[in-house]
Amino acid sequence: MAPTVQAGAPRRVALSRDRVLRAGVALADEEGIDALSMRRLAQRLGVVPMALYRHVANKEELLDGMVDVVIGEIDPPLEGADWRTAVRERILSARRALLRHPWARPVIESRTGASPVVLDHMNSLIGMFRAGGFSAVLTHHVMHALGSRMWGFTQEVFPSAPPPEDPEQRAAMFQQVAARWPHILEIAGAGAHDQGSVVGQGCDDQFEFEFTLDLMLDGFERLRRQDWTPRR
């Protein structure tokens, strides 16, 4: 018997870093990031908890690796498009990847230090601006302005709790909002697709994202055209 993986003994697929990371992504996808513990992940892989530590140094490194898996799903850059189309498509592709893995947003935000995969994405975006005629300084600020939007997400701030079921309670809540926060009520339904909805309801996230993205791209283009430099 060669000392390789025992064929014929259908025990377990050998553990590998890749298999650990993919199982982590699957677990987080299915049960949320709070359900992802080293112990539960090990159980899912039919392995003792400490076995995971052969492939990742600790939980932080597990999360880093899982983020890389998600970022790996972003489409490659468009070839031969103008800077604006290229940037826009790249960011919207990142958004699609992140929407498939909702747990990834808070995890990306909490990372300190960038992995090679993260740096690849940033380098690629920066290259698009530079090729489009943006100066190094302007590109620097423009990348800061994008911030986490380069990953296709932003922090929404409208309360997301669904309104109470009971019509009487809902009426009472309505009264209270009308009295203390009239302006919120006033704009609540505005911009919603289905009319008569309550705060934060029926609001089209994709529309809001593209609205802001385009607002920023417009701003960038304007600064580029006027050869913006920081006033000193």
Place this chain on the structure above:
Amino acid sequence: MAPTVQAGAPRRVALSRDRVLRAGVALADEEGIDALSMRRLAQRLGVVPMALYRHVANKEELLDGMVDVVIGEIDPPLEGADWRTAVRERILSARRALLRHPWARPVIESRTGASPVVLDHMNSLIGMFRAGGFSAVLTHHVMHALGSRMWGFTQEVFPSAPPPEDPEQRAAMFQQVAARWPHILEIAGAGAHDQGSVVGQGCDDQFEFEFTLDLMLDGFERLRRQDWTPRR
């Protein structure tokens, strides 16, 4: 002896919700949000852990209350200023409050559902746009565009890890970045106050924040002036 607080017996100041929240803020300020556990907070107050549950239902509610304390530090709105100055100052004041309590950013981001204090802040901002001549629909989108920036923070994405001490290691890292991520290197120093710094170093956060805030306010003003409505 009246059954009130025993005078003369210098035991402990009576626990109250307010005292619990303030102690939570102080603990998070001093030792970070990870150090804030119900058990440690109780210990700091010289109280058994379960005593806290008289004043907050659970840890989530504790965090909600702590966020309210921080938001309570934001200055009241400017009277009689134009919309742009009023909005700008309010947001920069929120930023100052948040900078005093760095743990508050991730906590605010993780809240679901808005407290009355949060709604007050939003209502006040919305009122400023409306008074400045913004339509309800445009104000709706503009508030989404601000997102978490209304609290004076945004997610920075540049790697923040300090470069290695050892000059030889630093040179090697430099080589690696130059080879694989040339564009990142190219814009790294640009926009930094002190020259010759490395990625993410010497970068003026306050400048970046105001750069983007002004870019967005410019965009808002432009849409307002052209009576923007969503194309259907």
Place this chain on the structure above:
DNA sequence: ACCTGAACACCGTTCAAGT
């Protein structure tokens, strides 16, 4: 040399027993 069970030092929260 490799692997892993038990243990450590924590969590948030429940609950029953005590005053």
Place this chain on the structure above:
DNA sequence: ACCTGAACACCGTTCAAGT
């Protein structure tokens, strides 16, 4: 009626003992 100690069901990770 009020308060609280012990307990429950978890964590991530260390480490020594086993094969």
